[in-house]
Amino acid sequence: MTGPGHRVLNFMVLGALTRSVPAALFGLLGGAFPDTVEYLIWGSGRNRHHRRSSHWFVPWLAGFLFCFFVGAGGRVPTLSGLVGARAEAVWGCAAFWFLGCLLHVLGDACCGKVPLFVPWRKKFGLRLFEMSPRRGEMSRGEWFFVAFVTLSALGAWLSRGVVL
Numbered sequence: 001m002t003g004p005g006h007r008v009l010n011f012m013v014l015g016a017l018t019r020s021v022p023a024a025l026f027g028l029l030g031g032a033f034p035d036t037v038e039y040l041i042w043g044s045g046r047n048r049h050h051r052r053s054s055h056w057f058v059p060w061l062a063g064f065l066f067c068f069f070v071g072a073g074g075r076v077p078t079l080s081g082l083v084g085a086r087a088e089a090v091w092g093c094a095a096f097w098f099l100g101c102l103l104h105v106l107g108d109a110c111c112g113k114v115p116l117f118v119p120w121r122k123k124f125g126l127r128l129f130e131m132s133p134r135r136g137e138m139s140r141g142e143w144f145f146v147a148f149v150t151l152s153a154l155g156a157w158l159s160r161g162v163v164l
């Protein structure tokens with residue numbers, strides 16, 4: 001998926017799940033990181049490594065579980081907690097950043113393959129839609145997918161009430 005697709009999806013899905021704007025925002029910030037880290041580590045040689053170890057769910061899931069349950073005590077971060085600089089809110093934001101990375105991997109698994117148990121083998125994924133052959137451009141399938149999930153999430157979020 002493209003970067004904008006990941007970011008919109010992460011914000012809306014995590015917002016609908018948690019009704020927390022900080023959680024949604026940090027999910028958005030993590031939304032493109034698994035791709036960004038490939039540029040940081042491998043630079044122009046990244047294509048050989050694309051969607052391999054950086055798209056293995058294990059480190060992202062471990063980071064989320066640790067930050068959420070150990071650091072944040074299982075609590076979703078709130079705006080007031082952040083304003084008060086409470087440690088659990090900061091841990092909570094880190095947790096949702098990791099969850100944003102995890103959602104990125106899931107999003108990519110909807111339009112291709114990502115590793116499952118072995119980080120250098122692409123094993124797991126569906127082809128719900130095709131990616132555009134031009135980098136950074138959203139294909140029609142991706143547009144529909146992102147719009148469908150985003151609008152569903154928006155509906156769920158609104159029906160649960162917007163809570164900051």
Ligand SMILES: [Zn+2]
Nearest residue numbers: 001034035108
């Ligand atoms: Zn990716």
